[in-house]
Amino acid sequence: MKGFAYGLGLLAALSMPAAEAVNQEIKALFQPDPSQPNRNVFINKTPNSGYCASYPRECADNNMFSIHVPVRFDSTRALMPGDGLGLKVPANWRQLTVTNRDTQETETVEVRIIGIGSSFFLSDTAANLVGVSNILEGHQKLWTSSSWVYAPSPCQYSGVGAYTPATYKFFWKAPVEAPCIKVAAYRIPSMYFNGIDFAYELRTPNPLGMSSGLYSGSLSYHLGPGGDFQMGTMMVPDDNNLTLDFVLDVQHTLKVDLPPGGNKVILEPEGGWRQWIDSGRKPSRIYRDQPFYISASSRFKVMMECAESFTSTECNLRNASASRTAVEVNMSLPPGITGPGGAGVKDVKLRHKQWVGPFQPGHYVDRKQGNLRFEMAKHRIEALLKPGVSDTYSGHVTVIWDSEV
Known part of the structure; x- marks a missing residue:
């Protein structure tokens, strides 16, 4: 009797197809967890960079993951009092198709961006630009709505803010796809954002319905004015394309164990042979129930192979003089596993060299x-x-479980 273990995977793959584009790998993995058998989800495996690397508890509390992208946004002119910098991210769910590299099966993944941050660098200290001596006061007065730790609506405060005389690091939560505008209160000759951090959320398919293997696909975004990621109409990136390459790694389990001695099956009537021996009364049944123990996280099929088949559902048994009889094999599976049509699996007849x-x-x-x-x-x-x-x-009967459906 054979048992097989197979795996499925959710990952995001890194690729660099062309110049003037940033590619970022997003990884997710499904492996069944015996301690949480009902938790059928992918686990994000992309290392956090940027905001969530610095503030892991904040991200864990909000189910967020973050990426730092080394794209610089420079101002095209001086900011004048009243000029606004509108930050906007693709906060609505977007879909992409991921394809199993071996089977070519496809599934749908959804992703949305739920936070944005950066560090901006001013051409002079904030205090000098507003005519004060205190560093924090300079940052607070440079903008009409205080410093950048406070997110303008519809973005939300994240509690993150760090500054030097001429720089400010911030991060905002972005629940909706709309500009979050900070307005200059003083003239700023020039400034730039040194990279962007973004937080994202994934919706992945039910891994139990997926085959084992690697599923990959990509989603591309435009950076800059009018694009998916905007840092203000006068802030231009040095790279205007971002591609997220996803790989879902599905690693299923299919394992079948027999108890000790379970590979030898002795058929008998109910109650043993004594009734037949003593009375000559033929038994109504000759059989043996052989238990097995199965661990499974994905769909599978089953087949029997007879050393010698009698019919499509029977395997030959022979005696020393080559006389023959035959035996059938019926399979029952534990609760939690269903067959075609969603019904429970009880006494399903196995077939010689035909999958059920x-x-x-x-x-x-x-x-x-x-x-x-x-x-x-x-x-x-x-x-x-x-x-x-x-x-x-x-005679010999082999039963095969196979997750390659």
């Missing part, structure tokens, strides 16, 4: 008991048993 299924776990099934029933058809019993005759029939 697929069978689909509704959650990760971890070492739950199933059953194989080896049984002779009634007409085989009638033909086999004769008073005063005893013999031994044997």
Whole structure:
């Protein structure tokens, strides 16, 4: 009897297809967790950079992940009092298709940007630009709505702000796709944003319905005025394209274990052979229930192989003189695994060199008991048993579980 273990993966792949573009890898992984069998989700595996690397607890509390992108935005002219810098991100859900590299199966992933931040550098200290001596007072007065730690609506405060005389680091939450505008209160000869940090959220498909393997796909964004990521109409990036390359790594489990001695199956009537021996009364059933233990997180199929087949559903058993009889094999699976049509799996007849299924776990099934029933058809019993005759029939049956459906 054979058991197989297969894996599925969610990752995001790094690629650099052309100049004037930034590519960023986004990774996600599904592996079944025996301690949480009902948790059928991908885990983000992309290392945080930028905001969430500096403030991991804040991001964990909000289910956010962040990336730092080394794109510089420079002002095209001096900012005058009343000029606004409108920051905007693609906060609405966007879809992309990811494709299994081996099977070419496709799934849909959704992503949205839910936060934006950077560090800006001024051409002079904020205090000098507004005519004060205190560093913090300079940053607070340079803009009409205080310093950049306070996010203008519809963006939201994140609690992050750090400054030097001529720089300010900030991060804002961005719940909606609309500009968040900071307005200059004084003239600023020039400034630039040194890279951007963005936080993102993923919606991934149900991994239990996916085949094992790597699924990859890409989503591209335009940076700069009028684009998906904007830092103000007068702030121009040195790179105007950003591509997120996703790879979902699905690593399923399919494992079947037999108890000790389970590879040897002895068929008997109910209650043993004594009734037949003592009275000559033929038993109505000759069978054996063989339990097994299955761990499964993905759909699978099952097939039996007979060393010698009698019919498509029966395997031969032979005695020493080459007389034959046959046995059928029926399979039952534990609760949590359904067959075609969504029904439970009880006494499904296995077939010689023909797959049955697929069978689909509704959650990760971890070492739950199933059953194989080896049984002779009634007409085989009638033909086999004769008073005063005893013999031994044997044969080999292999049952195969396969997650490559």
